Amino acid sequence: MKFASTRDKNHIVSFQDALFQGLSPDGGLYYPIETPDLKSSFSLFDQNSSFQDIASSLIVSLLGDEIPESDSQILAKRAFPFSPELKKLNDKINILELYHGPSSAFKDFGASFLATSMEYFLNDRDQKAVILTATSGDTGSAVAKAFYDKKNIDVVILYPSGRVSPLQEKQMTTLGKNIHALEVDGSFDDCQRMVKDSFTDKELSGINLSSANSINLGRLIPQSFYYVWAVSRLKNASEVPVFCVPSGNFGNLTAGLYAKSWGLETGKFIAATNRNDVVPSYLASAIYTPRASVQTYSNAMDVGAPSNFERMQTLYNNDVSLMKKDIIGCMVSDEDTLATMKYMDEEYGYAVCPHTAVGIKAAMDRTSKESNITVLSTAHPGKFMEVYEKAVGKKPQLPASLLAVKDLDKVSRLISNSSKELKKTLLSLFS
Numbered sequence: 001m002k003f004a005s006t007r008d009k010n011h012i013v014s015f016q017d018a019l020f021q022g023l024s025p026d027g028g029l030y031y032p033i034e035t036p037d038l039k040s041s042f043s044l045f046d047q048n049s050s051f052q053d054i055a056s057s058l059i060v061s062l063l064g065d066e067i068p069e070s071d072s073q074i075l076a077k078r079a080f081p082f083s084p085e086l087k088k089l090n091d092k093i094n095i096l097e098l099y100h101g102p103s104s105a106f107k108d109f110g111a112s113f114l115a116t117s118m119e120y121f122l123n124d125r126d127q128k129a130v131i132l133t134a135t136s137g138d139t140g141s142a143v144a145k146a147f148y149d150k151k152n153i154d155v156v157i158l159y160p161s162g163r164v165s166p167l168q169e170k171q172m173t174t175l176g177k178n179i180h181a182l183e184v185d186g187s188f189d190d191c192q193r194m195v196k197d198s199f200t201d202k203e204l205s206g207i208n209l210s211s212a213n214s215i216n217l218g219r220l221i222p223q224s225f226y227y228v229w230a231v232s233r234l235k236n237a238s239e240v241p242v243f244c245v246p247s248g249n250f251g252n253l254t255a256g257l258y259a260k261s262w263g264l265e266t267g268k269f270i271a272a273t274n275r276n277d278v279v280p281s282y283l284a285s286a287i288y289t290p291r292a293s294v295q296t297y298s299n300a301m302d303v304g305a306p307s308n309f310e311r312m313q314t315l316y317n318n319d320v321s322l323m324k325k326d327i328i329g330c331m332v333s334d335e336d337t338l339a340t341m342k343y344m345d346e347e348y349g350y351a352v353c354p355h356t357a358v359g360i361k362a363a364m365d366r367t368s369k370e371s372n373i374t375v376l377s378t379a380h381p382g383k384f385m386e387v388y389e390k391a392v393g394k395k396p397q398l399p400a401s402l403l404a405v406k407d408l409d410k411v412s413r414l415i416s417n418s419s420k421e422l423k424k425t426l427l428s429l430f431s
């Protein structure tokens with residue numbers, strides 16, 4: 001498959017080039033220019049297909065011109081020693097748990113595949129790479145885990161000071177070695193802008209920069225695999241599943257839309273956001289107005305200018321009415337987020353993180369219209385201990401990955417929210 005820039009459809013690259021460039025030199029995002037019909041492959045998957053089998057088959061279908069079949073199995077095995085889990089909540093709602101990987105968030109699927117495939121291609125390329133990542137909490141922790149101690153790769157993580165949870169911060173700042181954490185005096189949107197500026201800065205062209213955000217297709221494509229896995233488990237339902245996706249930067253939702261475009265049988269997608277609701281507002285008004293993000297309890301979704309909107313626009317030809325055929329927007333307030341976390345504990349004895357709660361609330365509000373909704377559960381509630389305690393009145397259980405970092409000391413470098421300062425820091429680290 002080949003990929004083009006959202007800002008120039010004639011700028012076409014291979015997967016390998018998209019992987020190592022991260023962002024297109026014109027500032028656009030790479031997107032798949034072909035729309036393969038994978039219906040017949042999807043029809044072969046069922047309850048007995050493992051996540052690794054599905055991933056390996058999709059790697060061949062989508063990237064087979066660059067990754068041969070024999071290697072696709074090895075890559076899938078290496079990248080995915082963990083799997084999603086599907087739980088039935090009630091007659092109308094299922095929950096797709098995506099937090100059973102090394103950093104306890106859905107980002108592990110994308111980050112682990114990205115790290116594994118970069119390592120795979122770097123063997124042939126004889127070069128070093130510096131991975132630049134902006135995070136509102138979860139991407140950074142997944143990327144730190146996935147790239148830790150990888151040969152010839154350094155990772156620089158930018159996170160907004162005081163706006164990630166204490167445990168997320170520990171996950172990003174305690175590994176050391178090739179993982180460098182920069183605490184930015186600003187918002188996630190500042191971090192994302194600084195990363196994007198670095199890609200187009202000529203003075204940094206001597207450093208082989210790439211990205212581990214969902215702007216990188218190597219992060220985004222594997223996020224489509226779990227939609228396919230979920231549908232393989234939901235085949236006997238009387239109605240095709242509607243996916244409800246807690247959204248911030250809209251990578252997760254975009255990956256699902258790609259899977260649908262390749263023939264995956266799904267209903268609509270519910271884009272559930274917190275008060276940072278620029279996409280639901282666009283769907284309602286047809287006017288896109290990115291704006292400064294506001295802080296909410298679902299902090300990892302505090303994004304005011306979602307990167308992947310550009311890919312969504314390309315997919316739907318800049319036509320809001322086409323987009324509305326596939327996507328329903330829904331904004332959930334902080335009050336409803338906390339109330340849903342409490343309700344889930346009291347009614348079902350089921351602990352959810354604030355982001356998943358946004359999805360569950362949006363799904364519950366749609367059950368009069370849809371009878372088969374699958375909510376993506378994007379992170380383990382233990383990552384957001386303080387919010388969980390505030391909502392539910394008790395502490396969540398912590399998985400081993402969080403217990404391991406809880407008492408470690410953070411090591412990070414504080415910088416201002418200026419791209420110039422980031423440039424200075426990168427040059428001092430890598431030239």
Ligand SMILES: Cc1ncc(COP(=O)(O)O)c(C=O)c1O
Pocket residue numbers: 105137138139214246247248249250251252253300301355356378379
């Ligand atoms: C826990 C959690 N839920 C949801 C999201 C939103 O996902 P996306 O940015 O792909 O829309 C994020 C951050 O990306 C997250 O960390």
Ligand SMILES: N[C@@H](CCOP(=O)(O)O)C(=O)O
Pocket residue numbers: 134135136137138139140212213214215248249251252300301307
């Ligand atoms: N919520 C994200 C924000 C970055 O999103 P990405 O999917 O584009 O990497 C985070 O947790 O960092």
